[in-house]
Amino acid sequence: MSKAPPPKPTDSELEILHVLWQHGPATVRVINDHLSQRRQAEVGYTTTLKILQLMLEKGLVRRDDADRSHVYRAAVREQETQGLLLDKFVDAAFGGxxxxxxxxxxxxxxxxxxxxxxxxxxxxxxxxxxxxxxxxxxxxx
Amino acid sequence: MSKAPPPKPTDSELEILHVLWQHGPATVRVINDHLSQRRQAEVGYTTTLKILQLMLEKGLVRRDDADRSHVYRAAVREQETQGLLLDKFVDAAFGGxxxxxxxxxxxxxxxxxxxxxxxxxxxxxxxxxxxxxxxxxxxxx
DNA sequence: AGATTATTACGAAATATTTCGTAGATAAGG
DNA sequence: CCTTATCTACGAAATATTTCGTAATAATCT
Missing domain, CATH: 1.10.287 (Helix Hairpins)
Structure with missing residues:
Protein backbone atom coordinates (compact mmCIF):
# COMPACT_ATOMS: atom_id res chain seq x y z
CA MET A 1 0.00 0.00 0.00
CA SER A 2 2.49 2.66 -0.96
CA LYS A 3 1.46 3.56 -4.48
CA ALA A 4 -0.11 6.95 -4.91
CA PRO A 5 0.09 7.60 -8.63
CA PRO A 6 1.34 11.09 -9.46
CA PRO A 7 -1.51 13.45 -10.27
CA LYS A 8 -2.19 15.15 -13.57
CA PRO A 9 0.43 17.88 -14.07
CA THR A 10 -0.72 21.46 -14.41
CA ASP A 11 0.21 23.56 -17.44
CA SER A 12 3.37 24.93 -15.88
CA GLU A 13 4.38 21.57 -14.60
CA LEU A 14 3.90 20.07 -18.02
CA GLU A 15 6.09 22.73 -19.53
CA ILE A 16 8.83 21.78 -17.11
CA LEU A 17 8.37 18.09 -17.81
CA HIS A 18 8.87 18.82 -21.50
CA VAL A 19 12.22 20.37 -20.70
CA LEU A 20 13.25 17.40 -18.58
CA TRP A 21 12.08 14.85 -21.13
CA GLN A 22 14.01 16.51 -23.92
CA HIS A 23 17.03 17.71 -22.04
CA GLY A 24 17.42 15.09 -19.35
CA PRO A 25 18.18 15.82 -15.68
CA ALA A 26 18.86 19.49 -15.08
CA THR A 27 19.29 22.15 -12.44
CA VAL A 28 16.75 24.86 -11.71
CA ARG A 29 19.00 27.32 -13.52
CA VAL A 30 19.04 25.30 -16.71
CA ILE A 31 15.31 24.61 -16.61
CA ASN A 32 14.56 28.25 -15.96
CA ASP A 33 16.68 29.32 -18.92
CA HIS A 34 14.79 26.97 -21.20
CA LEU A 35 11.43 28.22 -19.97
CA SER A 36 12.48 31.84 -20.39
CA GLN A 37 13.47 31.15 -23.97
CA ARG A 38 10.28 29.30 -24.77
CA ARG A 39 8.21 32.34 -23.74
CA GLN A 40 8.29 35.98 -24.58
CA ALA A 41 8.99 37.14 -21.03
CA GLU A 42 11.55 36.13 -18.45
CA VAL A 43 10.45 33.64 -15.83
CA GLY A 44 11.46 34.38 -12.27
CA TYR A 45 14.06 31.97 -10.97
CA THR A 46 12.20 31.34 -7.74
CA THR A 47 9.01 30.73 -9.68
CA THR A 48 10.60 27.80 -11.43
CA LEU A 49 12.16 26.63 -8.17
CA LYS A 50 8.82 26.75 -6.40
CA ILE A 51 7.04 24.75 -9.05
CA LEU A 52 9.77 22.14 -9.00
CA GLN A 53 9.44 21.87 -5.23
CA LEU A 54 5.70 21.32 -5.60
CA MET A 55 6.32 18.78 -8.34
CA LEU A 56 8.68 16.95 -6.02
CA GLU A 57 5.98 16.69 -3.37
CA LYS A 58 3.54 15.39 -5.95
CA GLY A 59 6.01 12.82 -7.17
CA LEU A 60 6.26 14.25 -10.66
CA VAL A 61 10.03 14.72 -10.40
CA ARG A 62 12.88 13.36 -8.31
CA ARG A 63 15.92 15.27 -7.26
CA ASP A 64 19.52 14.65 -6.45
CA ASP A 65 20.62 17.06 -3.73
CA ALA A 66 24.13 15.78 -3.33
CA ASP A 67 25.51 19.02 -4.72
CA ARG A 68 24.41 22.46 -3.72
CA SER A 69 22.60 22.91 -7.01
CA HIS A 70 20.00 20.19 -6.89
CA VAL A 71 19.47 18.19 -10.04
CA TYR A 72 15.90 17.39 -11.02
CA ARG A 73 14.71 14.67 -13.35
CA ALA A 74 11.30 13.54 -14.51
CA ALA A 75 9.68 10.84 -12.41
CA VAL A 76 6.93 10.19 -14.94
CA ARG A 77 7.31 8.91 -18.47
CA GLU A 78 6.42 11.06 -21.42
CA GLN A 79 4.10 8.57 -23.10
CA GLU A 80 2.25 7.63 -19.95
CA THR A 81 1.73 11.24 -18.98
CA GLN A 82 0.53 12.15 -22.42
CA GLY A 83 -1.83 9.20 -22.35
CA LEU A 84 -3.26 10.31 -19.04
CA LEU A 85 -3.76 13.86 -20.22
CA LEU A 86 -5.24 12.65 -23.45
CA ASP A 87 -7.85 10.57 -21.66
CA LYS A 88 -8.95 13.55 -19.62
CA PHE A 89 -8.96 15.78 -22.64
CA VAL A 90 -10.98 13.37 -24.76
CA ASP A 91 -13.57 13.23 -22.03
CA ALA A 92 -13.71 16.96 -21.43
CA ALA A 93 -13.55 18.22 -24.99
CA PHE A 94 -14.86 15.38 -27.11
CA GLY A 95 -17.34 13.68 -24.83
CA GLY A 96 -15.12 10.63 -24.62
CA MET B 1 -14.17 46.80 -35.07
CA SER B 2 -16.52 44.74 -33.02
CA LYS B 3 -15.14 41.25 -33.19
CA ALA B 4 -13.69 39.90 -29.98
CA PRO B 5 -13.61 36.15 -30.47
CA PRO B 6 -14.92 34.25 -27.46
CA PRO B 7 -12.11 32.96 -25.27
CA LYS B 8 -11.25 29.38 -24.53
CA PRO B 9 -13.93 27.92 -22.25
CA THR B 10 -12.89 26.60 -18.85
CA ASP B 11 -13.69 23.03 -17.80
CA SER B 12 -17.01 23.90 -16.23
CA GLU B 13 -17.98 26.05 -19.15
CA LEU B 14 -17.17 23.26 -21.54
CA GLU B 15 -19.33 20.90 -19.57
CA ILE B 16 -22.23 23.30 -19.96
CA LEU B 17 -21.54 23.75 -23.64
CA HIS B 18 -21.78 19.98 -24.07
CA VAL B 19 -25.24 20.06 -22.57
CA LEU B 20 -26.31 22.90 -24.85
CA TRP B 21 -24.83 21.30 -27.94
CA GLN B 22 -26.58 18.02 -27.30
CA HIS B 23 -29.81 19.24 -25.80
CA GLY B 24 -30.28 22.56 -27.54
CA PRO B 25 -31.38 25.79 -25.83
CA ALA B 26 -32.26 25.25 -22.19
CA THR B 27 -33.01 26.95 -18.91
CA VAL B 28 -30.68 27.02 -15.93
CA ARG B 29 -32.86 24.42 -14.26
CA VAL B 30 -32.55 21.97 -17.11
CA ILE B 31 -28.85 22.52 -17.49
CA ASN B 32 -28.29 22.12 -13.79
CA ASP B 33 -30.21 18.85 -13.76
CA HIS B 34 -28.03 17.50 -16.55
CA LEU B 35 -24.85 18.52 -14.77
CA SER B 36 -26.01 16.99 -11.52
CA GLN B 37 -26.65 13.71 -13.26
CA ARG B 38 -23.33 13.71 -15.05
CA ARG B 39 -21.49 13.95 -11.73
CA GLN B 40 -21.64 12.07 -8.49
CA ALA B 41 -22.68 15.07 -6.41
CA GLU B 42 -25.41 17.66 -6.80
CA VAL B 43 -24.42 20.95 -8.35
CA GLY B 44 -25.73 24.08 -6.67
CA TYR B 45 -28.31 25.85 -8.75
CA THR B 46 -26.71 29.23 -8.31
CA THR B 47 -23.35 27.78 -9.26
CA THR B 48 -24.67 26.85 -12.66
CA LEU B 49 -26.44 30.18 -12.95
CA LYS B 50 -23.28 32.07 -12.09
CA ILE B 51 -21.20 30.25 -14.66
CA LEU B 52 -23.82 30.87 -17.31
CA GLN B 53 -23.77 34.57 -16.48
CA LEU B 54 -20.02 34.63 -16.86
CA MET B 55 -20.30 32.72 -20.13
CA LEU B 56 -22.77 35.31 -21.35
CA GLU B 57 -20.30 38.10 -20.67
CA LYS B 58 -17.59 36.19 -22.48
CA GLY B 59 -19.84 35.61 -25.46
CA LEU B 60 -19.87 31.83 -25.11
CA VAL B 61 -23.67 31.71 -24.82
CA ARG B 62 -26.61 33.89 -25.71
CA ARG B 63 -29.83 34.14 -23.75
CA ASP B 64 -33.45 34.84 -24.36
CA ASP B 65 -34.86 36.65 -21.36
CA ALA B 66 -38.36 37.15 -22.69
CA ASP B 67 -39.74 34.78 -20.08
CA ARG B 68 -38.87 34.82 -16.44
CA SER B 69 -36.82 31.67 -16.82
CA HIS B 70 -34.14 32.76 -19.21
CA VAL B 71 -33.24 30.39 -22.00
CA TYR B 72 -29.58 29.93 -22.83
CA ARG B 73 -28.08 28.60 -26.03
CA ALA B 74 -24.54 28.03 -27.22
CA ALA B 75 -23.00 30.95 -29.09
CA VAL B 76 -20.00 28.94 -30.28
CA ARG B 77 -20.01 25.94 -32.56
CA GLU B 78 -18.98 22.56 -31.32
CA GLN B 79 -16.43 21.86 -34.02
CA GLU B 80 -14.79 25.26 -33.85
CA THR B 81 -14.51 25.13 -30.11
CA GLN B 82 -13.07 21.66 -30.18
CA GLY B 83 -10.58 22.78 -32.80
CA LEU B 84 -9.48 25.68 -30.63
CA LEU B 85 -9.07 23.50 -27.59
CA LEU B 86 -7.27 20.89 -29.60
CA ASP B 87 -4.70 23.38 -30.82
CA LYS B 88 -3.92 24.47 -27.29
CA PHE B 89 -3.80 20.93 -26.08
CA VAL B 90 -1.49 19.75 -28.84
CA ASP B 91 0.90 22.55 -27.97
CA ALA B 92 0.77 21.96 -24.24
CA ALA B 93 0.82 18.19 -24.10
CA PHE B 94 2.47 17.10 -27.35
CA GLY B 95 4.83 19.94 -28.08
CA GLY B 96 2.78 20.98 -31.09
C1' DA C 1 -54.05 39.11 0.42
C1' DG C 2 -50.55 36.25 2.56
C1' DA C 3 -47.43 32.47 2.29
C1' DT C 4 -44.60 29.59 -0.38
C1' DT C 5 -41.71 28.67 -4.24
C1' DA C 6 -38.73 29.75 -8.20
C1' DT C 7 -35.82 32.82 -10.33
C1' DT C 8 -32.06 36.36 -11.17
C1' DA C 9 -28.26 39.32 -9.65
C1' DC C 10 -24.44 39.91 -7.03
C1' DG C 11 -20.79 39.60 -3.68
C1' DA C 12 -17.69 36.93 -1.69
C1' DA C 13 -15.72 32.67 0.22
C1' DA C 14 -13.20 28.44 -1.18
C1' DT C 15 -9.93 26.36 -4.08
C1' DA C 16 -6.23 25.94 -7.35
C1' DT C 17 -2.39 27.80 -9.75
C1' DT C 18 1.25 30.96 -10.70
C1' DT C 19 4.29 34.37 -9.40
C1' DC C 20 7.54 36.62 -6.69
C1' DG C 21 10.02 38.71 -2.49
C1' DT C 22 12.80 37.88 1.41
C1' DA C 23 15.71 35.42 4.55
C1' DG C 24 19.29 32.32 5.47
C1' DA C 25 23.01 29.39 3.99
C1' DT C 26 26.92 28.30 1.09
C1' DA C 27 30.25 29.18 -2.23
C1' DA C 28 33.40 32.17 -4.85
C1' DG C 29 36.20 36.30 -5.69
C1' DG C 30 39.18 39.90 -4.27
C1' DC D 1 38.08 38.50 5.93
C1' DC D 2 34.73 40.85 3.58
C1' DT D 3 31.82 41.38 -0.38
C1' DT D 4 29.23 39.56 -3.90
C1' DA D 5 26.77 35.97 -6.25
C1' DT D 6 24.02 31.77 -6.12
C1' DC D 7 21.16 28.71 -4.17
C1' DT D 8 17.17 26.74 -1.24
C1' DA D 9 13.12 27.26 1.65
C1' DC D 10 9.16 29.49 2.64
C1' DG D 11 5.38 32.71 2.96
C1' DA D 12 2.33 35.20 0.70
C1' DA D 13 0.50 38.11 -2.98
C1' DA D 14 -1.73 37.86 -7.60
C1' DT D 15 -4.70 35.50 -10.62
C1' DA D 16 -8.15 32.29 -12.19
C1' DT D 17 -11.90 29.26 -11.36
C1' DT D 18 -15.58 27.23 -8.82
C1' DT D 19 -18.87 27.33 -5.39
C1' DC D 20 -22.40 29.12 -2.66
C1' DG D 21 -25.18 32.42 0.42
C1' DT D 22 -28.28 36.26 0.48
C1' DA D 23 -31.38 39.67 -1.17
C1' DA D 24 -34.70 41.27 -4.35
C1' DT D 25 -38.31 40.16 -7.43
C1' DA D 26 -41.86 37.67 -9.63
C1' DA D 27 -45.00 33.82 -10.02
C1' DT D 28 -48.04 30.39 -7.84
C1' DC D 29 -50.97 28.51 -4.47
C1' DT D 30 -54.52 28.50 -0.74
Whole structure:
Protein backbone atom coordinates (compact mmCIF):
# COMPACT_ATOMS: atom_id res chain seq x y z
CA MET A 1 0.00 0.00 0.00
CA SER A 2 2.49 2.66 -0.96
CA LYS A 3 1.46 3.56 -4.48
CA ALA A 4 -0.11 6.95 -4.91
CA PRO A 5 0.09 7.60 -8.63
CA PRO A 6 1.34 11.09 -9.46
CA PRO A 7 -1.51 13.45 -10.27
CA LYS A 8 -2.19 15.15 -13.57
CA PRO A 9 0.43 17.88 -14.07
CA THR A 10 -0.72 21.46 -14.41
CA ASP A 11 0.21 23.56 -17.44
CA SER A 12 3.37 24.93 -15.88
CA GLU A 13 4.38 21.57 -14.60
CA LEU A 14 3.90 20.07 -18.02
CA GLU A 15 6.09 22.73 -19.53
CA ILE A 16 8.83 21.78 -17.11
CA LEU A 17 8.37 18.09 -17.81
CA HIS A 18 8.87 18.82 -21.50
CA VAL A 19 12.22 20.37 -20.70
CA LEU A 20 13.25 17.40 -18.58
CA TRP A 21 12.08 14.85 -21.13
CA GLN A 22 14.01 16.51 -23.92
CA HIS A 23 17.03 17.71 -22.04
CA GLY A 24 17.42 15.09 -19.35
CA PRO A 25 18.18 15.82 -15.68
CA ALA A 26 18.86 19.49 -15.08
CA THR A 27 19.29 22.15 -12.44
CA VAL A 28 16.75 24.86 -11.71
CA ARG A 29 19.00 27.32 -13.52
CA VAL A 30 19.04 25.30 -16.71
CA ILE A 31 15.31 24.61 -16.61
CA ASN A 32 14.56 28.25 -15.96
CA ASP A 33 16.68 29.32 -18.92
CA HIS A 34 14.79 26.97 -21.20
CA LEU A 35 11.43 28.22 -19.97
CA SER A 36 12.48 31.84 -20.39
CA GLN A 37 13.47 31.15 -23.97
CA ARG A 38 10.28 29.30 -24.77
CA ARG A 39 8.21 32.34 -23.74
CA GLN A 40 8.29 35.98 -24.58
CA ALA A 41 8.99 37.14 -21.03
CA GLU A 42 11.55 36.13 -18.45
CA VAL A 43 10.45 33.64 -15.83
CA GLY A 44 11.46 34.38 -12.27
CA TYR A 45 14.06 31.97 -10.97
CA THR A 46 12.20 31.34 -7.74
CA THR A 47 9.01 30.73 -9.68
CA THR A 48 10.60 27.80 -11.43
CA LEU A 49 12.16 26.63 -8.17
CA LYS A 50 8.82 26.75 -6.40
CA ILE A 51 7.04 24.75 -9.05
CA LEU A 52 9.77 22.14 -9.00
CA GLN A 53 9.44 21.87 -5.23
CA LEU A 54 5.70 21.32 -5.60
CA MET A 55 6.32 18.78 -8.34
CA LEU A 56 8.68 16.95 -6.02
CA GLU A 57 5.98 16.69 -3.37
CA LYS A 58 3.54 15.39 -5.95
CA GLY A 59 6.01 12.82 -7.17
CA LEU A 60 6.26 14.25 -10.66
CA VAL A 61 10.03 14.72 -10.40
CA ARG A 62 12.88 13.36 -8.31
CA ARG A 63 15.92 15.27 -7.26
CA ASP A 64 19.52 14.65 -6.45
CA ASP A 65 20.62 17.06 -3.73
CA ALA A 66 24.13 15.78 -3.33
CA ASP A 67 25.51 19.02 -4.72
CA ARG A 68 24.41 22.46 -3.72
CA SER A 69 22.60 22.91 -7.01
CA HIS A 70 20.00 20.19 -6.89
CA VAL A 71 19.47 18.19 -10.04
CA TYR A 72 15.90 17.39 -11.02
CA ARG A 73 14.71 14.67 -13.35
CA ALA A 74 11.30 13.54 -14.51
CA ALA A 75 9.68 10.84 -12.41
CA VAL A 76 6.93 10.19 -14.94
CA ARG A 77 7.31 8.91 -18.47
CA GLU A 78 6.42 11.06 -21.42
CA GLN A 79 4.10 8.57 -23.10
CA GLU A 80 2.25 7.63 -19.95
CA THR A 81 1.73 11.24 -18.98
CA GLN A 82 0.53 12.15 -22.42
CA GLY A 83 -1.83 9.20 -22.35
CA LEU A 84 -3.26 10.31 -19.04
CA LEU A 85 -3.76 13.86 -20.22
CA LEU A 86 -5.24 12.65 -23.45
CA ASP A 87 -7.85 10.57 -21.66
CA LYS A 88 -8.95 13.55 -19.62
CA PHE A 89 -8.96 15.78 -22.64
CA VAL A 90 -10.98 13.37 -24.76
CA ASP A 91 -13.57 13.23 -22.03
CA ALA A 92 -13.71 16.96 -21.43
CA ALA A 93 -13.55 18.22 -24.99
CA PHE A 94 -14.86 15.38 -27.11
CA GLY A 95 -17.34 13.68 -24.83
CA GLY A 96 -15.12 10.63 -24.62
CA UNK A 97 -14.89 9.93 -28.34
CA UNK A 98 -11.27 9.43 -29.34
CA UNK A 99 -12.43 8.96 -32.91
CA UNK A 100 -13.89 12.45 -33.04
CA UNK A 101 -10.66 13.82 -31.71
CA UNK A 102 -8.61 12.06 -34.34
CA UNK A 103 -10.93 13.16 -37.10
CA UNK A 104 -10.75 16.74 -35.89
CA UNK A 105 -6.97 16.61 -35.56
CA UNK A 106 -6.53 15.24 -39.05
CA UNK A 107 -9.33 17.14 -40.70
CA UNK A 108 -8.80 20.68 -39.55
CA UNK A 109 -5.12 21.06 -40.17
CA UNK A 110 -2.69 20.36 -42.93
CA UNK A 111 -1.01 17.02 -42.71
CA UNK A 112 1.95 16.09 -44.86
CA UNK A 113 2.11 13.04 -47.07
CA UNK A 114 4.80 11.64 -44.86
CA UNK A 115 2.68 11.94 -41.76
CA UNK A 116 -0.28 10.38 -43.54
CA UNK A 117 1.92 7.45 -44.47
CA UNK A 118 2.96 6.99 -40.86
CA UNK A 119 -0.63 6.92 -39.79
CA UNK A 120 -1.48 4.37 -42.46
CA UNK A 121 1.28 2.13 -41.22
CA UNK A 122 -0.09 2.42 -37.72
CA UNK A 123 -3.58 1.55 -38.94
CA UNK A 124 -2.21 -1.53 -40.64
CA UNK A 125 -0.44 -2.61 -37.48
CA UNK A 126 -3.58 -2.15 -35.46
CA UNK A 127 -5.64 -4.20 -37.88
CA UNK A 128 -3.14 -7.00 -37.80
CA UNK A 129 -3.25 -7.00 -34.03
CA UNK A 130 -7.01 -6.95 -34.05
CA UNK A 131 -7.25 -9.89 -36.41
CA UNK A 132 -4.74 -12.05 -34.55
CA UNK A 133 -6.42 -11.23 -31.27
CA UNK A 134 -9.78 -12.24 -32.75
CA UNK A 135 -8.45 -15.46 -34.21
CA UNK A 136 -11.48 -17.31 -32.81
CA UNK A 137 -13.69 -15.53 -35.29
CA UNK A 138 -11.33 -16.09 -38.18
CA UNK A 139 -10.23 -19.62 -37.68
CA UNK A 140 -12.18 -20.88 -40.67
CA UNK A 141 -9.91 -18.89 -43.01
CA MET B 1 -14.17 46.80 -35.07
CA SER B 2 -16.52 44.74 -33.02
CA LYS B 3 -15.14 41.25 -33.19
CA ALA B 4 -13.69 39.90 -29.98
CA PRO B 5 -13.61 36.15 -30.47
CA PRO B 6 -14.92 34.25 -27.46
CA PRO B 7 -12.11 32.96 -25.27
CA LYS B 8 -11.25 29.38 -24.53
CA PRO B 9 -13.93 27.92 -22.25
CA THR B 10 -12.89 26.60 -18.85
CA ASP B 11 -13.69 23.03 -17.80
CA SER B 12 -17.01 23.90 -16.23
CA GLU B 13 -17.98 26.05 -19.15
CA LEU B 14 -17.17 23.26 -21.54
CA GLU B 15 -19.33 20.90 -19.57
CA ILE B 16 -22.23 23.30 -19.96
CA LEU B 17 -21.54 23.75 -23.64
CA HIS B 18 -21.78 19.98 -24.07
CA VAL B 19 -25.24 20.06 -22.57
CA LEU B 20 -26.31 22.90 -24.85
CA TRP B 21 -24.83 21.30 -27.94
CA GLN B 22 -26.58 18.02 -27.30
CA HIS B 23 -29.81 19.24 -25.80
CA GLY B 24 -30.28 22.56 -27.54
CA PRO B 25 -31.38 25.79 -25.83
CA ALA B 26 -32.26 25.25 -22.19
CA THR B 27 -33.01 26.95 -18.91
CA VAL B 28 -30.68 27.02 -15.93
CA ARG B 29 -32.86 24.42 -14.26
CA VAL B 30 -32.55 21.97 -17.11
CA ILE B 31 -28.85 22.52 -17.49
CA ASN B 32 -28.29 22.12 -13.79
CA ASP B 33 -30.21 18.85 -13.76
CA HIS B 34 -28.03 17.50 -16.55
CA LEU B 35 -24.85 18.52 -14.77
CA SER B 36 -26.01 16.99 -11.52
CA GLN B 37 -26.65 13.71 -13.26
CA ARG B 38 -23.33 13.71 -15.05
CA ARG B 39 -21.49 13.95 -11.73
CA GLN B 40 -21.64 12.07 -8.49
CA ALA B 41 -22.68 15.07 -6.41
CA GLU B 42 -25.41 17.66 -6.80
CA VAL B 43 -24.42 20.95 -8.35
CA GLY B 44 -25.73 24.08 -6.67
CA TYR B 45 -28.31 25.85 -8.75
CA THR B 46 -26.71 29.23 -8.31
CA THR B 47 -23.35 27.78 -9.26
CA THR B 48 -24.67 26.85 -12.66
CA LEU B 49 -26.44 30.18 -12.95
CA LYS B 50 -23.28 32.07 -12.09
CA ILE B 51 -21.20 30.25 -14.66
CA LEU B 52 -23.82 30.87 -17.31
CA GLN B 53 -23.77 34.57 -16.48
CA LEU B 54 -20.02 34.63 -16.86
CA MET B 55 -20.30 32.72 -20.13
CA LEU B 56 -22.77 35.31 -21.35
CA GLU B 57 -20.30 38.10 -20.67
CA LYS B 58 -17.59 36.19 -22.48
CA GLY B 59 -19.84 35.61 -25.46
CA LEU B 60 -19.87 31.83 -25.11
CA VAL B 61 -23.67 31.71 -24.82
CA ARG B 62 -26.61 33.89 -25.71
CA ARG B 63 -29.83 34.14 -23.75
CA ASP B 64 -33.45 34.84 -24.36
CA ASP B 65 -34.86 36.65 -21.36
CA ALA B 66 -38.36 37.15 -22.69
CA ASP B 67 -39.74 34.78 -20.08
CA ARG B 68 -38.87 34.82 -16.44
CA SER B 69 -36.82 31.67 -16.82
CA HIS B 70 -34.14 32.76 -19.21
CA VAL B 71 -33.24 30.39 -22.00
CA TYR B 72 -29.58 29.93 -22.83
CA ARG B 73 -28.08 28.60 -26.03
CA ALA B 74 -24.54 28.03 -27.22
CA ALA B 75 -23.00 30.95 -29.09
CA VAL B 76 -20.00 28.94 -30.28
CA ARG B 77 -20.01 25.94 -32.56
CA GLU B 78 -18.98 22.56 -31.32
CA GLN B 79 -16.43 21.86 -34.02
CA GLU B 80 -14.79 25.26 -33.85
CA THR B 81 -14.51 25.13 -30.11
CA GLN B 82 -13.07 21.66 -30.18
CA GLY B 83 -10.58 22.78 -32.80
CA LEU B 84 -9.48 25.68 -30.63
CA LEU B 85 -9.07 23.50 -27.59
CA LEU B 86 -7.27 20.89 -29.60
CA ASP B 87 -4.70 23.38 -30.82
CA LYS B 88 -3.92 24.47 -27.29
CA PHE B 89 -3.80 20.93 -26.08
CA VAL B 90 -1.49 19.75 -28.84
CA ASP B 91 0.90 22.55 -27.97
CA ALA B 92 0.77 21.96 -24.24
CA ALA B 93 0.82 18.19 -24.10
CA PHE B 94 2.47 17.10 -27.35
CA GLY B 95 4.83 19.94 -28.08
CA GLY B 96 2.78 20.98 -31.09
CA UNK B 97 2.89 17.65 -32.89
CA UNK B 98 -0.61 16.66 -33.94
CA UNK B 99 0.86 13.50 -35.39
CA UNK B 100 2.13 12.37 -32.01
CA UNK B 101 -1.27 13.01 -30.55
CA UNK B 102 -3.00 10.94 -33.21
CA UNK B 103 -0.52 8.11 -32.82
CA UNK B 104 -1.02 8.12 -29.08
CA UNK B 105 -4.79 8.25 -29.40
CA UNK B 106 -4.85 5.37 -31.83
CA UNK B 107 -2.03 3.37 -30.32
CA UNK B 108 -2.89 3.31 -26.66
CA UNK B 109 -6.52 2.38 -26.86
CA UNK B 110 -8.60 -0.14 -28.65
CA UNK B 111 -10.09 1.02 -31.89
CA UNK B 112 -12.78 -0.88 -33.69
CA UNK B 113 -12.58 -1.98 -37.31
CA UNK B 114 -15.38 0.40 -38.15
CA UNK B 115 -13.54 3.35 -36.68
CA UNK B 116 -10.36 2.35 -38.46
CA UNK B 117 -12.29 2.31 -41.72
CA UNK B 118 -13.60 5.80 -41.07
CA UNK B 119 -10.12 7.06 -40.48
CA UNK B 120 -8.90 5.42 -43.69
CA UNK B 121 -11.62 7.17 -45.61
CA UNK B 122 -10.57 10.45 -44.10
CA UNK B 123 -6.95 9.82 -45.01
CA UNK B 124 -7.98 9.15 -48.59
CA UNK B 125 -9.95 12.38 -48.74
CA UNK B 126 -7.03 14.32 -47.38
CA UNK B 127 -4.63 12.86 -49.92
CA UNK B 128 -6.98 13.73 -52.74
CA UNK B 129 -7.24 17.27 -51.47
CA UNK B 130 -3.49 17.53 -51.13
CA UNK B 131 -2.90 16.41 -54.69
CA UNK B 132 -5.51 18.72 -56.25
CA UNK B 133 -4.35 21.65 -54.12
CA UNK B 134 -0.80 21.12 -55.39
CA UNK B 135 -1.86 21.14 -59.03
CA UNK B 136 0.61 23.98 -59.71
CA UNK B 137 3.45 21.59 -59.05
CA UNK B 138 1.88 18.86 -61.13
CA UNK B 139 0.73 20.75 -64.16
CA UNK B 140 3.43 19.31 -66.36
CA UNK B 141 1.78 15.92 -66.01
C1' DA C 1 -54.05 39.11 0.42
C1' DG C 2 -50.55 36.25 2.56
C1' DA C 3 -47.43 32.47 2.29
C1' DT C 4 -44.60 29.59 -0.38
C1' DT C 5 -41.71 28.67 -4.24
C1' DA C 6 -38.73 29.75 -8.20
C1' DT C 7 -35.82 32.82 -10.33
C1' DT C 8 -32.06 36.36 -11.17
C1' DA C 9 -28.26 39.32 -9.65
C1' DC C 10 -24.44 39.91 -7.03
C1' DG C 11 -20.79 39.60 -3.68
C1' DA C 12 -17.69 36.93 -1.69
C1' DA C 13 -15.72 32.67 0.22
C1' DA C 14 -13.20 28.44 -1.18
C1' DT C 15 -9.93 26.36 -4.08
C1' DA C 16 -6.23 25.94 -7.35
C1' DT C 17 -2.39 27.80 -9.75
C1' DT C 18 1.25 30.96 -10.70
C1' DT C 19 4.29 34.37 -9.40
C1' DC C 20 7.54 36.62 -6.69
C1' DG C 21 10.02 38.71 -2.49
C1' DT C 22 12.80 37.88 1.41
C1' DA C 23 15.71 35.42 4.55
C1' DG C 24 19.29 32.32 5.47
C1' DA C 25 23.01 29.39 3.99
C1' DT C 26 26.92 28.30 1.09
C1' DA C 27 30.25 29.18 -2.23
C1' DA C 28 33.40 32.17 -4.85
C1' DG C 29 36.20 36.30 -5.69
C1' DG C 30 39.18 39.90 -4.27
C1' DC D 1 38.08 38.50 5.93
C1' DC D 2 34.73 40.85 3.58
C1' DT D 3 31.82 41.38 -0.38
C1' DT D 4 29.23 39.56 -3.90
C1' DA D 5 26.77 35.97 -6.25
C1' DT D 6 24.02 31.77 -6.12
C1' DC D 7 21.16 28.71 -4.17
C1' DT D 8 17.17 26.74 -1.24
C1' DA D 9 13.12 27.26 1.65
C1' DC D 10 9.16 29.49 2.64
C1' DG D 11 5.38 32.71 2.96
C1' DA D 12 2.33 35.20 0.70
C1' DA D 13 0.50 38.11 -2.98
C1' DA D 14 -1.73 37.86 -7.60
C1' DT D 15 -4.70 35.50 -10.62
C1' DA D 16 -8.15 32.29 -12.19
C1' DT D 17 -11.90 29.26 -11.36
C1' DT D 18 -15.58 27.23 -8.82
C1' DT D 19 -18.87 27.33 -5.39
C1' DC D 20 -22.40 29.12 -2.66
C1' DG D 21 -25.18 32.42 0.42
C1' DT D 22 -28.28 36.26 0.48
C1' DA D 23 -31.38 39.67 -1.17
C1' DA D 24 -34.70 41.27 -4.35
C1' DT D 25 -38.31 40.16 -7.43
C1' DA D 26 -41.86 37.67 -9.63
C1' DA D 27 -45.00 33.82 -10.02
C1' DT D 28 -48.04 30.39 -7.84
C1' DC D 29 -50.97 28.51 -4.47
C1' DT D 30 -54.52 28.50 -0.74
Missing amino acids: SALKLVMQALGSRQTSADELAQIRRLLNDIEIQNSTANSDDDEHA | SALKLVMQALGSRQTSADELAQIRRLLNDIEIQNSTANSDDDEHA
